[in-house]
Amino acid sequence: MLDSAQKLIRDAGGKLGLGDEQIEALISTNAEHKFEIALTNGEKYQAFRVQHNNKRGPYKGGIRFHPQVDYDEVRALATLMSFKTAVSGIPMGGGKGGVAVDPKKLSEEALEELSRKYVKGLYKNIGPDKDVPAPDVNTNAKIIDWMVDEYEKQTGDKTKASFTGKSIENGGSLGRDAATGRGGVIVLREILNKLSINGPITIAMQGWGNVGSYFALISEADHADWKLVAATDSSGGRYDTAGLSAKELDKYKKSRGRLVEFKKGKEITNEDLIGLDVDVLVLAALEDAVNNDNQPKIKAKLILELANGPVTYDAYRSLSGRDIIDVPDILANAGGVVVSYLEWVQNKKSEQWPEDRVNRELENYLAKAADKVYMRMKKENIPLKEAAFAEAIVKLTS
């Protein structure tokens, strides 16, 4: 993922006429923190926070608890965050953090201790005007609430603006849960409109988690002519050319857990879903889901990257050569960070906005961002993905 992100930055920077030094400055990180967390039960874990770029505002990005967390992954995700905040037009920078741990193996007490010790190790380097972390894979509002409490204990800061993704009772924003999926719907609608694809479309989607489920539910509610024909989770999933109900799938997933056992449509594997003859392929699960091995199978006209880094660089180049449009993560999944920024603004002003205000602001940021990226694609005659990186680079270097 780091390699793919850096190649995209080099491509876009080169076309904009940036010299090698300027490009390397965009790629390099401002600060990297690594420390060990020792729990009272004797277990030890490596913890990271990478602060990539703060030219446009405080570093912003999630904290991931996962056994495979390492410097390269955190660097890649921090880099993508700087480009995501820039392309979406919010005044924040990019950072990312993580702990190499499987939180499912920890007791509730150990998880709280780990979360608090992460903040104890880092509090001098983060804060409302310095670096504002958020949840990511395997972290949630409960963990963030512990972290905010610990930050307050260490520093006395009571604004709650030190972290986003808090519970609503603790200063979180309404609309945050659905924001990334909702943002994906806004971006897809804008790009389809600009491409004059106004008629009915078919969609296949990989990944039915937070992002994918909200994307499917909001699509179904707002766009009667978008037909979801296939959906999978890690177990595989279902395919029905007549269309699947997102509401029914979501209810099933929440109560039973495995989409492959859903009763309607026929069974489909994740690999077969990638090759379906649909208008839009939505990737809402994993990085590198589309790669050199499976990209020749793709028949979709457009890919919407709701996951981070779901298409490798080489696969993207091949897809561009076949005129398949790849709507990049830094635009397609920016809804989450936009609403995180809106949460931070609400905390700073001691306000709590109604959900429709949050959604309106999200709509404004992303519709504008999609427009700018599309206009750049047309003007420069470059792929949409490269246009998004170029748009971000212009903002990061001006």
Ligand code: NAD
């Ligand atoms: P999640 O854990 O809620 O859901 C992930 C989904 O992917 C689950 O349904 C899981 O079953 C499925 N999955 C796992 N392996 C799979 C496989 N091999 N094939 C098909 N499906 C598989 O996670 P999420 O919060 O929805 O995040 C999904 C992606 O979106 C991640 O890349 C994440 O970094 C990215 N993202 C999330 C947000 C956010 O606000 N949650 C914001 C930006 C980007």
